[in-house]
Amino acid sequence: MAQNYYQKEIETMPREQMKALQSEKLVKQVRHVYENVPYYRDLMDRKGVSPDDVQSIDDLYKLPFLSKADLRDAYPYGLLAKPLEDCVRIQSTSGTTGRRVVAFYTQKDIDLWEDCCARAITAVGGTKKDVCQVAYGYGLFTGGPGLNGGSHKVGCLTLPLSSGNTERQIQFMTDLGATILCCTPSYAAYLGESLKELGYKPQDIPLKAGIFGAEPWTEEMRKGIEETLGIKAYDIYGLTETSGPGVAFECCEQSGMHVNEDHFFAEIIDPDTGEVLPEGSRGELVFTSLDKEAFPLLRYRTRDICVLSRKKCSCGRTLIKMAKPMGRTDDMLIIRGVNVFPSQIEAVLLKEGYEPNYQIVVDRVKNNDTFDVNVEMTPERFTDKVSEIMAMERSLAGAIKTMLGINPAVHLVPPKTIERSEGKAKRVIDKRKLI
Amino acid sequence: MAIKQLTVFVQNQKGTVVSVTDILAKNNINLRALSIAETQDFGILRLIVNDEKTAERVLSENGYLIKVIDVVGVKIGDAPGKLTEALAVLDRAGINVEYLYAFMARTEKHAYVVLRVEDNAVAEATLTAAGFHMISEADINKL
Numbered sequence: 055m056a057q058n059y060y061q062k063e064i065e066t067m068p069r070e071q072m073k074a075l076q077s078e079k080l081v082k083q084v085r086h087v088y089e090n091v092p093y094y095r096d097l098m099d100r101k102g103v104s105p106d107d108v109q110s111i112d113d114l115y116k117l118p119f120l121s122k123a124d125l126r127d128a129y130p131y132g133l134l135a136k137p138l139e140d141c142v143r144i145q146s147t148s149g150t151t152g153r154r155v156v157a158f159y160t161q162k163d164i165d166l167w168e169d170c171c172a173r174a175i176t177a178v179g180g181t182k183k184d185v186c187q188v189a190y191g192y193g194l195f196t197g198g199p200g201l202n203g204g205s206h207k208v209g210c211l212t213l214p215l216s217s218g219n220t221e222r223q224i225q226f227m228t229d230l231g232a233t234i235l236c237c238t239p240s241y242a243a244y245l246g247e248s249l250k251e252l253g254y255k256p257q258d259i260p261l262k263a264g265i266f267g268a269e270p271w272t273e274e275m276r277k278g279i280e281e282t283l284g285i286k287a288y289d290i291y292g293l294t295e296t297s298g299p300g301v302a303f304e305c306c307e308q309s310g311m312h313v314n315e316d317h318f319f320a321e322i323i324d325p326d327t328g329e330v331l332p333e334g335s336r337g338e339l340v341f342t343s344l345d346k347e348a349f350p351l352l353r354y355r356t357r358d359i360c361v362l363s364r365k366k367c368s369c370g371r372t373l374i375k376m377a378k379p380m381g382r383t384d385d386m387l388i389i390r391g392v393n394v395f396p397s398q399i400e401a402v403l404l405k406e407g408y409e410p411n412y413q414i415v416v417d418r419v420k421n422n423d424t425f426d427v428n429v430e431m432t433p434e435r436f437t438d439k440v441s442e443i444m445a446m447e448r449s450l451a452g453a454i455k456t457m458l459g460i461n462p463a464v465h466l467v468p469p470k471t472i473e474r475s476e477g478k479a480k481r482v483i484d485k486r487k488l489i
Numbered sequence: 490m491a492i493k494q495l496t497v498f499v500q501n502q503k504g505t506v507v508s509v510t511d512i513l514a515k516n517n518i519n520l521r522a523l524s525i526a527e528t529q530d531f532g533i534l535r536l537i538v539n540d541e542k543t544a545e546r547v548l549s550e551n552g553y554l555i556k557v558i559d560v561v562g563v564k565i566g567d568a569p570g571k572l573t574e575a576l577a578v579l580d581r582a583g584i585n586v587e588y589l590y591a592f593m594a595r596t597e598k599h600a601y602v603v604l605r606v607e608d609n610a611v612a613e614a615t616l617t618a619a620g621f622h623m624i625s626e627a628d629i630n631k632l
């Protein structure tokens with residue numbers, strides 16, 4: 055396939071030149087953060103690092119890490135590096151205060167983020183002749199706005215369908231001849247199944263490519279989606295903390311994602327010691343923004359376990375590649391594209407008057423995540439009426455939905471029936487085979 | 490007058506009923522009536538036994554979640570239409586029956602019906618006024 059690039063000079067830049075660019079940007083970014091973010095300045099001061107100690111990208115290791123806990127401590131404005139009057143947008147993850155990440159953007163931040171998404175769309179063959187259907191959620195979630203902006207930049211006819219309403223998705227897709235689909239992989243699979251049920255064959259479906267992210271998926275899923283939709287399915291990576299989707303994207307090789315490393319510098323560290331590991335090692339992925347204005351994050355620990363590679367890519371891009379994340383260093387689960395921490399469920403249970411004896415069971419049935427929460431019944435709540443117990447289950451499911459944005463099936467179970475390991479209940483059973 | 494019902498919360502799984510009745514049998518407790526309400530997830534066993542205090546203790550000791558509640562027991566003549574008659578009386582009085590189950594006595598020509606209502610005293614008064622005979626804990630123990 056003839057290669058198109060959105061920003062060829064950057065995407066195919068020789069390594070030494072890229073390194074010089076990264077170094078130049080990093081020096082400025084560190085100074086910007088030091089001068090405008092007292093929270094991070096404090097971290098640097100305590101570590102005895104001054105902006106002068108960072109003269110090139112090779113000095114990055116000297117800087118302190120930022121973690122999710124820092125984001126929590128600094129919520130909402132503590133990591134903001136620009137006056138609010140210069141900011142034009144926020145995006146946010148789901149979850150309650152503390153777990154919720156709120157990221158701020160200046161117009162330039164949005165511009166660069168959309169460039170990243172435009173690179174991803176171009177890499178899968180997108181041009182201004184394409185019709186790009188964005189079926190990621192719009193709103194606080196970064197998926198919809200990010201790909202929407204990228205699609206505009208490429209010049210595609212953009213169909214801002216947002217998530218859900220499958221019937222309408224299919225109508226627009228077939229009536230307007232969508233050629234590129236952007237959504238979560240599980241929704242792509244679901245759309246594929248729905249089209250199949252309606253009698254569509256892969257050759258009847260106008261799509262040629264899909265950009266699927268925001269949740270873990272397997273090669274097997276990729277094959278399934280490619281077959282039912284008759285497309286090439288590409289992965290995309292991002293997180294709200296760094297901007298959103300487009301931090302890294304797949305090219306025609308479909309063997310890992312090119313990191314937009316002129317904006318986001320990737321490191322792999324040993325999660326226990328914090329030591330930077332050489333290329334090819336498996337460890338925790340850490341990102342440093344290089345030219346963000348409103349919400350720059352230096353050495354942000356993603357908790358994703360990953361591998362980086364500088365092997366030459368046949369697409370011609372010289373951008374470093376990251377593998378699909380292979381797991382987490384914490385207990386976060388991604389269910390239906392939403393980040394879920396067991397502690398969030400625990401908080402709901404305590405608030406609703408239950409003991410924190412519960413178990414989360416996640417599985418994937420027909421490419422859709424199932425989400426069950428088993429909770430032990432308490433003597434105070436137990437009644438002889440079935441209808442009342444079922445109402446308790448519904449009410450608890452509603453409270454969890456309010457917290458997370460996704461609906462679980464809640465099952466009340468007799469006390470002491472949840473499997474315990476070393477006195478602690480086994481919190482999570484993830485039956486999805488994603489790695 | 491009300492009688493005691495043991496209510497046990499169990500998982501809707503094979504063998505759960507047997508393990509409960511087994512514990513009762515091993516402790517010489519006679520089961521007068523048993524009813525099960527179940528959903529996909531859980532089951533609620535409702536038991537009338539001859540010695541509810543011991544039953545509650547041994548089941549609790551075996552880790553079961555138990556609640557003892559008062560229910561109404563009414564004697565129903567062993568003839569067609571008798572239960573309907575009792576229910577019609579309650580219905581006319583605006584008394585809602587949450588659930589009910591019946592059992593037979595070994596010796597007498599009577600059926601007994603256990604009724605779960607909001608207000609036991611009102612239900613009993615209503616049924617008594619209509620000529621029905623209520624059963625007591627003492628009656629249960631004699632059965």
Ligand SMILES: [Zn+2]
Nearest residue numbers: 305367369371
């Ligand atoms: Zn490539």
